[in-house]
Amino acid sequence: xxxxxxxxxxxxxTAMAGKVAEMGGIAEKAFADAVSALVSQDLExxxxxxxxxxxxxxxxxxxxxxxxxxxxxxxxxxxxxxxxTAATRIANDLERVGDLAKNVAKRVIAIDSDLQSKKxxxxxxxxxxxxxxxxxxxxxxxxxxxxxxxRRVQEADAEVDAIYTSIFRELLTYMMEDPRVITQCVHLLxxxxxxxxxxxxxxxxxxxxxxxxxxxxxxxxxxxxxxxxAV
Amino acid sequence: xxxxxxxxxxxxxTAMAGKVAEMGGIAEKAFADAVSALVSQDLExxxxxxxxxxxxxxxxxxxxxxxxxxxxxxxxxxxxxxxxTAATRIANDLERVGDLAKNVAKRVIAIDSDLQSKKxxxxxxxxxxxxxxxxxxxxxxxxxxxxxxxRRVQEADAEVDAIYTSIFRELLTYMMEDPRVITQCVHLLxxxxxxxxxxxxxxxxxxxxxxxxxxxxxxxxxxxxxxxxAV
Numbered sequence: 377x378x379x380x381x382x383x384x385x386x387x388x389x390t391a392m393a394g395k396v397a398e399m400g401g402i403a404e405k406a407f408a409d410a411v412s413a414l415v416s417q418d419l420e421x422x423x424x425x426x427x428x429x430x431x432x433x434x435x436x437x438x439x440x441x442x443x444x445x446x447x448x449x450x451x452x453x454x455x456x457x458x459x460x461t462a463a464t465r466i467a468n469d470l471e472r473v474g475d476l477a478k479n480v481a482k483r484v485i486a487i488d489s490d491l492q493s494k495k496x497x498x499x500x501x502x503x504x505x506x507x508x509x510x511x512x513x514x515x516x517x518x519x520x521x522x523x524x525x526x527r528r529v530q531e532a533d534a535e536v537d538a539i540y541t542s543i544f545r546e547l548l549t550y551m552m553e554d555p556r557v558i559t560q561c562v563h564l565l566x567x568x569x570x571x572x573x574x575x576x577x578x579x580x581x582x583x584x585x586x587x588x589x590x591x592x593x594x595x596x597x598x599x600x601x602x603x604x605x606a607v
Numbered sequence: 608x609x610x611x612x613x614x615x616x617x618x619x620x621t622a623m624a625g626k627v628a629e630m631g632g633i634a635e636k637a638f639a640d641a642v643s644a645l646v647s648q649d650l651e652x653x654x655x656x657x658x659x660x661x662x663x664x665x666x667x668x669x670x671x672x673x674x675x676x677x678x679x680x681x682x683x684x685x686x687x688x689x690x691x692t693a694a695t696r697i698a699n700d701l702e703r704v705g706d707l708a709k710n711v712a713k714r715v716i717a718i719d720s721d722l723q724s725k726k727x728x729x730x731x732x733x734x735x736x737x738x739x740x741x742x743x744x745x746x747x748x749x750x751x752x753x754x755x756x757x758r759r760v761q762e763a764d765a766e767v768d769a770i771y772t773s774i775f776r777e778l779l780t781y782m783m784e785d786p787r788v789i790t791q792c793v794h795l796l797x798x799x800x801x802x803x804x805x806x807x808x809x810x811x812x813x814x815x816x817x818x819x820x821x822x823x824x825x826x827x828x829x830x831x832x833x834x835x836x837a838v
Contacts, residue, residue, distance in 0.1 A: 444692060447675065448682045461675060468699070548793065552786045559779055562796065569797070 388446060389459055393519070395439050396463050399470040400515040402432050404508060406477035407574055411504040413484045414567060415497045422484035425477060432474035439467050455591075462588035466518060469577040469584075473511065476570040476577075483563045492557045496546065496564060503539040503571050510536065510578035518585045526585035529578055530594055536575035543568045619677060620690055624750070626670050627694050630701040631746040633663050635739060637708035638805055642735040644715045645798060646728045653715035656708060663705035670698050686822075693819035697749060700808040700815075704742065707801040707808075714794045723788045727777065727795060734770040734802050741767065741809035749816045757816035760809055761825055767806035774799045 406425055413421035443464050446452070452460055491497045510529050517525035547561045547568070586594045637656055644652035674695050677683070683691055722728045741760050748756035778792045778799070817825045 440692075444678065444688070447678045448684075448688070451679045451682070453679075457675065457679070461671075548790055551782065551789050551793075555783045555786065558782050558789070562779065562782075562793070565793065565796075566800070 385450060385456075388450075389456065392439070392443065392446065392460065392463050395435065395442070396467050396470070397515065397519055399432060399435050399439070399467055400511070400518075402428070402435070403470045403473040403477070404511055404515070406432065406474050407480075407504070407511065407571075408508060410477040410480035410484070411500065411567075411571070413481055414487075415491070415501055417484065417487070417490055419485060419488070422481040425481035429474045429478040432471055436467050436471040440464065443467075458588045458591060462518075462584045465584045466581050469580045473574050473577050476574050479570045480567045483567050487560050487563045489560065491564075492554075492560060493550065496543070496550070499539065499543045499546065500564065500568060500571070503536060503543065503568065506532075506536050506539065507571055507575040507578065510575055511581075514578050514581045514585060517582065518588075521585075521589050523586045523589040526582040526589070527594060529582040530586075533575050533579045536572060540568055540572035540575075616681060616687075619681075620687065623670070623674065623677065623691065623694050626666065626673070627697050627701070628746065628750055630663060630666050630670070630698055631742070631749075633659070633666070634701045634704040634708070635742055635746070637663065637705050638711075638735070638742065638802075639739060641708040641711035641715070642731065642798075642802070644712055645718075646722070646732055648715065648718070648721055650716060650719070653712040656712040660705045660709040663702055667698050667702040671695065674698075689819045689822060693749075693815045696815045697812050700811045704805050704808050707805050710801045711798045714798050718791050718794045720791065722795075723785075723791060724781065727774070727781070730770065730774045730777065731795070731799060731802070734767060734774065734799065737763075737767050737770065738802055738806040738809065741806055742812075745809050745812045745816060748813065749819075752816075752820045754817045754820040757813040757820070758825060760813040761817075764806050764810045767803060771799055771803040771806075 406428055409421055409425045409428075412418065413425060443460055447457075447460060450456070510532060514526060514529040516522070517529060544565065547565050551558045551561045583594045583596075586592070637659055640652055640656045640659075643649065644656060674691055678688075678691060681687070741763060745757060745760040747753070748760065775796065778796050782789045782792045814825045814827075817823070
């Protein structure tokens with residue numbers, strides 16, 4: 377393979393990783409916007425977040441086509457193949473993060489009233505900060521091809537799950553104490569679940585980054601096993 | 608390309624579709640088992656369903672690797688490439704149907720008491736029958752490469768969404784009437800949401816079958832647009 381072809385190939389792999397990073401930035405912003413819209417009951421921001429998800433979906437579809445073309449053209453092996461496969465999977469997780477952010481934004485419109493409890497809002501915000509920082513860290517780990525950083529992200533998911541569980545219990549208590557808040561609390565429960573699932577996608581991405589870099593699978597940890605936990 | 612190579616290639620594509628069909632059968636059974644476990648509070652069946660999901664995950668991982676190898680080796684174009692891409696996406700949707708069935712099974716264990724309302728159980732069962740028949744029909748459409756049948760599955764998703772919405776409202780009413788059923792109703796809400804999402808995956812599969820057969824995109828219909836509906 378000539379120098380030129382090789383470098384052209386490297387450029388394609390770099391461009392591919394760049395597209396995934398672009399999707400990551402959009403997914404992060406959608407998630408952050410959806411939760412601030414929720415906490416501040418900002419219907420306009422919620423509507424903008426819902427509209428914005430189309431962009432992430434089309435980026436994903438473009439990228440998927442490009443990656444298959446790349447495989448067909450380059451017939452990659454080993455590390456190159458792992459990088460292309462990881463990009464496909466990570467883009468898929470980011471597209472789903474966008475969907476989950478959109479779900480939260482739709483709940484903002486369904487709730488359409490101030491949150492009954494500042495304490496609850498704080499819980500949801502805290503959970504969001506954690507999940508968002510997980511997402512940022514794993515996208516950095518992907519950009520830097522840092523397997524250890526990816527492993528740390530996987531480990532930290534248990535914390536997001538723990539906050540989710542406490543929010544879940546708190547919401548049930550509010551509902552039992554005051555039937556008038558049941559509808560709002562149910563929407564908040566679904567929001568919290570969506571945020572917890574965003575944390576799970578950060579974990580999936582971490583596992584794909586780790587495999588891409590090392591060729592080894594990260595052992596699934598407790599948090600990951602509980603991904604579909606029943607609370 | 609020699610006769611032999613061509614027929615070997617056809618065999619590979621047939622084997623690929625067979626693996627997707629196998630995943631489809633397992634996902635259907637997991638879904639049906641999870642809901643009967645829920646309705647009859649059968650903890651053993653619930654646990655078996657949770658354990659069984661591992662099989663679907665490993666089938667998906669094997670298939671994904673096989674499909675990439677196939678693309679690398681055969682460099683497919685046009686219809687062949689569409690069939691391989693569709694298989695990848697449909698397998699991904701089926702793996703997620705398995706996760707959703709597992710979620711329902713985990714809720715059975717969390718509820719761990721008889722359902723308060725037979726009427727509710729009937730609603731959930733009815734929704735399940737519809738979503739399950741959507742899943743069966745779309746897998747048949749995939750096996751027969753029947754674009755029209757796939758289009759009908761997409762159209763019918765609105766009905767699943769409608770039943771979900773009525774169950775959602777009914778559950779809220781129960782909770783407001785009797786705080787003692789709140790915890791159970793919340794778990795049932797999440798179960799109903801998971802079943803509604805299984806219907807959405809049947810719709811995704813329908814869109815991929817339609818594209819695979821025709822090379823054209825099905826216009827997203829109302830039901831699909833509401834996939835992440837806020838109730």
